[in-house]
Amino acid sequence: xxxxxxxxxxxxxxxxxxxxxxxxxxxxxxxxxxxxxxxxxxxxxxxxxxxxxxxxxxxxxxxxxxxxxxxxxxxxxxxxxxxxxxxxxxxxxxxxxxxxxxxxxxxxxxxxxxxxxxxxxxxxxxxxxxxxxxxxxxxxxxxxxxxxxxxxxxxxxxxxxxxxxxxxxxxxxxxxxxxxxxxxx
Numbered sequence: 001x002x003x004x005x006x007x008x009x010x011x012x013x014x015x016x017x018x019x020x021x022x023x024x025x026x027x028x029x030x031x032x033x034x035x036x037x038x039x040x041x042x043x044x045x046x047x048x049x050x051x052x053x054x055x056x057x058x059x060x061x062x063x064x065x066x067x068x069x070x071x072x073x074x075x076x077x078x079x080x081x082x083x084x085x086x087x088x089x090x091x092x093x094x095x096x097x098x099x100x101x102x103x104x105x106x107x108x109x110x111x112x113x114x115x116x117x118x119x120x121x122x123x124x125x126x127x128x129x130x131x132x133x134x135x136x137x138x139x140x141x142x143x144x145x146x147x148x149x150x151x152x153x154x155x156x157x158x159x160x161x162x163x164x165x166x167x168x169x170x171x172x173x174x175x176x177x178x179x180x181x182x183x184x185x
Contacts, residue, residue, distance in 0.1 A: 008044045011035050011062050019171050022155040022163070023096040024067045032066035041075075045182065053079055057181040060087045065174060069095050082108040086177055089144065098152045105144040113180040118142035120172055124165075131162060137169065147173070 012018075014035055041055035044062070056075050063072035069091055076087035089104035118141030125134045133153070136146035147169060154160045
């Protein structure tokens, strides 16, 4: 994340409990509007020649981090590339539109971040007690459809023992894609 300006880091660090809900309900939180409402995408990356599309992808991710689904949706939908589709898929999963999420994940199939995510997710899941749902997600690399299925099943069951693991996987997915956006050429 060497390319990220201090502004982006400030936004990420503003809420230590961010991204803890699997499905977000309600309007964009005021904190998100305050921190991101006037941010121009071009101010988020420090690399000379960073594309406007790449900077917009970073901004879409930041809105998602702070549960600004509508704003993230607007940006990710305007990106005509696999990264935009990936952010778009995550946004629909987090709003509870699971079938639409799977559609957008399919549009982002083959994204370079998926291989990294598969390795990191397996490392997170492997020490845990065996669970078929987790094995479906990480058994052959990252399986976003299986993750959507898990979130659909448990998103409103905070006491379910696997809920915390799903949140950890969700945060890992976000971080992996966000890091990719920050360093991609």
